[in-house]
Amino acid sequence: MPFTAPTADQRFVLEHVVRIGDLAASDRFADATPDLVEAVLEGAGQFAAGEWAPLDRAGDTVGAKWTEGGVVMPDGFRAAYRAYVEGGWGTIGSPVDFGGQGLPFVLAAAVLDTLGAANMGFALCPTLTVGAIEALVHHGTPEQQAQYLPRLATGEWTGTMNLTEPQAGSDVGALRTRAEPLGKDRWAITGTKIYISFGDHNLTDNIVHLVLARTPGAPQGTKGLSLFLVPKYRLDTDGQPGDFNDVRVVSIEHKMGLHASPTCVLSFGDNGDCIGELVGAEGGGIAAMFTMMNNARLNVGLQGVQVAEAATQKAVAYARDRIQSARAGSASRDPVAIIEHPDVRRMLMRMKAQTQAARALVYYAAGQVDRAALGDSDAKKRLDLLTPLAKAHGTDLGNEVASIGIQVHGGMGYIEETGAAQHFRDARITPIYEGTNGIQAADLVGRKLSGDNGGTLAALIAEMRGEAQDAGLIALIDACEDVARHMLAAEIDDRLAGSYPFLTMLSVGVCGWLMERSGRIASGAQGDPAFLAMKAAAARFYVEQLVPEALGLKAAALAQAEVLYAVDAEAFAA
Template sequence: MIPYTAPVADLRFLLHHVVGLDRVAALPGCDGATPDLVDAVLEEAGKFAAGVLAPLNRVGDRRGSVLENGVVRTPEGWADAYRQFVEAGWTSLPFEPEHGGQGLPWTVQFAVQEMWQGANLSFGLCPLLTQGAVDLLSEHGSAEQKALYLPRLVSGEWTGTMNLTEPQAGSDLAAVRTRAVRAGDGSYRITGQKIFITYGDHDLTGNIIHLVLARLPDAPAGVKGISLFVVPKILVNPDGTPGDRNDVRCASLEHKLGIMASPTAVMAFGDDGGAIGYLVGEENRGLEYMFTMMNNARLGVGLQGVAIAERAYQQARDYARTRVQSRAPGDAKGGPAPIIRHPDVRRMLLEMRAAAEASRALALYAGTQLDTARHHPDAAARAAAQARIDLVTPVVKAWSTDIGVEVASLGVQVHGGMGFIEETGAAQHYRDARILPIYEGTNGIQANDLAFRKVGRDGGAAARAFLAEMRDTVAALEALPGDDAAAIRRHLAEGIDALEEATEWMVRTQGEGDAVAAAAAATPYLRLWGTVAGGWMMARAAAAALDALRRSGADAAFAQAKLVTARFYAEQCLPRTRGLLPAVVTARHTVTAMAEEWF
């Protein structure tokens, strides 16, 4: 497998020149994110990702995690890598210093997190879930729960999990049957089974803190009757020392298409009388609380899509540079040439590169909005940023993970027949990527969330504000010279027009009460959002590249490559919006027209 190189240069460029890390660093509580510190963090993260995590990626895929005599064992090298990860402080980067965190912005955490996922997706899943558990308990846990659990989760001494899905309740959490019974001493007894639990059990840490959705006997029906509980693998004494083993165990590990080294567990709670759990917040508000963790995870999964796209691109690019096959078009006298000289291979590589860079920029932009929503001193600014992060979360999750699968598939194609052979490693990226559009809410669910909750609920107000900001970029491009800026501006303006028309159709259709038509159009609508938002970020990157080319001392080759990639996205990707708009407004005519028995 071709070695992984962390995309430090592009991350640094985006943070400092495109998404506005300087504005984030000016917020209260974020002032530690100085340019020198951030650059140092990126460099060290890149070294760790490439030097420690990436070499284990292939090992993990071949050997996987196994359940032996009731103990889940991760692949060789995993435990040592996790120890180094913790000792280096990577688990604590974005969290509050009062719990042992380093207090850096989530924007920086997103940049670093992409490197973990790109180097080793199976490994990166463990800290991804733990950071979501920290986020949830920080927001909704009691003072005692925060004091007991957060320092050890932040430090990485313990890890966290999310326990939602059950055999009969996938995305339909109203069907959750896991039961919680009041024990009379302030605790609850939890009984039931959860499936698809990422890192539900493992040998990396001495304790695992499970966050579990369960239903009380007298709870109301549906999602309003779900409560949330902390269920430690090892019970914790009030002084933080380990107590007895709780009544929770890994019943089995799933056999999967990809992410082999990530132990995806079937968890059994209460086989011997009931696992001891502790209520988070109030009874029957568990799903509301769990959305804090889910939204954190959705952004993290979107970053996984970016990361796997980058990894697949790197591998395909390096393979294309060395694979000699056929004479290149236009070279009448030459012999066989590296396939990177063939136009169709170059087209695929540019498609991969542009998609990875556009989705990366959008994810980092989402990080800036998250930091602004949490730290800005002005309430109106916080509210506006929260509306923006709410809007882009389903787009980052769904659009970026679709991109991860598509780019990984193109990576196999660039390799040709060798891509279908496991030894090259291209197939692993494709297999690993395929889970991303499914978990943390399928991409269809994300599309419905965007259409109904994020656009329909406020009558399109947040969407219109975002569209207005995109149009400001179009106006700014008018002042820039050259054909590149003109081409990017023209295609971006056309894409924004299509998205605006689709948005007004979506708002109007829901206002007319036609939820079926809106739902039928939701997926192409989200794809339209992602394509245009990605084009907007690439346009901003192009403007920054043009500025760099005017300055002495700038990396001219990097800037020129960024400009070419941005123009490729504008001319080859943004025109697809012209097809997505009709797909949105006409979907109702055919999607629901087929009788069930005709399928």
Template sequence: MTYIPPIADQKFLLDHIVKLDQLNGHQGFAGTSPDLVDAILAGVGELAAGVFAPLNRTGDQIGAKWSPEGVTMPPGFREGYRAYVEGGWGTLAAPQEFGGQGLPLSLATVVMEDLGSANMGFSLVAMLSAGAVEALPEHGSAELNALWLPKIVSGEWPATMNLTEPQAGSDVGALKTRAVRQADGSYRIKGQKIFITYGDHDLAENIVHLVLARTPDAPEGTKGISLFLVPKFRLGADGAPAESNDVRPASIEHKMGIHASPTCVMAYGDNDDCVGWIVGEENGGMRGMFTMMNNARLNVGLQGVSIAERATQAAVAYASERIQGTRAGAASRDPVRIIEHADVRRMLLRMKALTQAARALAYYAAGQTDRASRGDGAAKARIDLLTPLVKAYGTDVGEEVASLGVQVHGGMGYIEETGAAQHYRDVRISRIYEGTNGIQAADLVGRKIGLEGGHTLASLFADIRRDSAGEAVLRDLVDACEAIASRLQSASADDRMAASYPFLTMLSVATCGWLMLLQRRVAEGDEGDPNFLAMKRAAAAFYLEQIVHEAMGLQAAAAAPADILYSVNEEMFAT
């Protein structure tokens, strides 16, 4: 049940995939010495392992509790959150003018990964604020940002994202919450939101909601959506939370997992006294929302990595202790630890390979985001292309690895006390929220493969090909992806959507295969812990020899037109 931060792999990725040395102190990033990077990795690891991880089971068993007075967090969470705020862990990548440290997002990625591994339900409070910290500087007015951002950055006033309504889930344009402009430039907000993560809690003295709503004469659909900052408490003259703002959690959901995370139904303006301030222009709310959403999508993909890491650690530990059965074909009839059995090792190595590959993709994306934020157009295009892959493939990996983790534990994996079951239940939401993985696949084939007239995708293929001489299967997979993408660009919308998910998986595996190959080459040197390097080589080999090959099996699905799907109707499905 303990958690050990995977510092060696994180450091390896920061050095060789993110290439942090290119970022530190350049392009307006604050400077960091290698010592400072090490201190950050060690420090957040300590917070995660020492404070967040011990609260993981409490969070699951007790969970967040709702009452008419609001949401109460499980015991220990207030103290845990205070440690997070006091350590300044939310400030790393925030702008220095708002109290942030101005460091690359790649470093903040380590923070989110560790906290997510330690306690996914708890870490969401930090994740949501990170989205606001990206969106407000870009879209909010100077006055608004001066008033609110420093407290969001510090973590004293955590932020939330309010998009979903009962009729508006994946289709956010269907939302109905109203915002009416007042004489003083503020707005009155009225409406109901659902699935609001950390919509209410008792961790902090204020909560800053970022709420999508429509002004009375707004056009239909996404073109008529505006973004508002709506606090739980309005501020007094001294800048401290004072008056209640007519915002109320109406209930919380009873979910399969992440019980610590209060998923709220939020009621805004029941008494017509809910004030909000606009972020950006009227009807321009989608831009701010996309900033938040893209940040959140990368962080949700990272949650898949977080749980995969934790589940793998637990499985390795269990398999190294549990004694059961003799090894097939061995001379000795003495029972062995189950890590000695080939099929258990296959599961463990698969877990390692998938986790390392998904982490490499997420960290690579963070590095590209850092470059994009400093004006690198090619990096911007690439991160736009990769965002759906990070989110969908990262969380698909999270579920598969958590399931393997249960399996390695055998019967004990199904018993809640072990913790393997909680990882499996917790991670399942990650394939759904922040745009289901199907939505990610639609985004990939509907918009991303055509970016820059197809150049963005072609340049990714070119990079992979350049580095993969002699890797026949990886090259085959890239060829297959290119052929499918070329067909999809001129295919009907139905055919594109029918192929979207298998194609997303193929392209993700090709990209991860490339990143694992690059790492294997580094690991063939002898710089670093020999055990770590040996595992890196084995994980890369397993990924390239087996998982890349598996993805080739998806070719038929990615090449199949939609005909077969529409050959059956609802009545036939019901037989």
């Protein structure tokens, strides 16, 4: 089944959910006119369908391979990556000062959405480059920016984020990688990092690693960390990749999915010859890391949208094609396409509604990046609040939709050749990396909620309530407010115990608000009648059926931690 970019939904969401017109009204984003948005979405869609989607299966079945000489991507990936760079698809959101187009982050996200729906594993590579660009834009020296940003902005070089170490999964304070000063802002880097996505590959002639490490005498914990720029090949006096910088890819992980993305163990300075530069202040590593990670979290939420889109397209095509069994209750005993059976159609409607809801949530959050960049401090606060929702709920929905996609295929869904299983396997990492979804939930009920004593959430809830019309949606919004009030007064353990159900409730509340609006607009809009009718139906289904489901989480969100600790750890093995 050929991949088709979801341009109609993207355009709709950008216009009515993100309200990209507000952005285009600013000087900075004046280029983001409807015509340009249309051209970018259509162009990216054609590129992704033509160049990247055909490689999705080889990405899974062949996968990235470790060799003595480094990681080798499957046949075709190198050329397809070059086409991506040459097509300028990496430059959409990159800074104008360094050769980028400086268009809104949310439009770059839409392009990534399309690329990742075509080939999720491959699209992770440019996703990570975005994080490296952000770190250097905000924390790099002018020299670092001049040397590295132009080639990161186009994608000629790719970026990585090097946080995790074997002994310290999500606990960055426990990192041990060391940086010893060599003078002239040169540091000798030594240590091992794990789970480095695209930590090595043969797509480009250099890779820019951003590495958290500890300087001599630095305090323990996160305060002792600094961020270092460590290229795979040091730049020569012309700024070209020169000497190998002693960054060795030790192995890649044997993962359940996302095989196109090499997950590397990187060893820095095995031969004492790995040189890095400090990015930002010494001891400022965590701040710089959060700059990288925040937008990366949104982009991981976007991966949920990508995989949901891909799984839905595949399931719809299969269900329209597969003829089996007469319609129950029908006079005719002729078999029909399975999409005509009510429960299959319910599954497909759920896939459509959840995919559109996830897209609305993540794009809406991404739009706040741009509003914040225009100086809107409330948008920055709202972005901070929504980031854990977009990451966690976006990826939860990607997993749910990919699983339903298998179910729609029946027995064929379990056979690898069909491709539905790949989406299910690929999706499963997204609730884990870039901060597990549990960590997102902790972030929500911790810093994001208490930071301003619930003020940012209260403003969001007021806006949602002002627009919501459905009684069930209003009930969910009220419930979110109740739980938020409880959370603000609760002990830390109780907050954490209810954090995940609360995150889900609130996410569905936000999605319900945006979907209800979308349905209302679609019902009265001019345009492709099939798309608009589907939008209206998916929105109705979401509000009428998925919103009430989330209300069922209220008891868990309000529950105290006590039941969890009623037994000790050993009893769990009894």
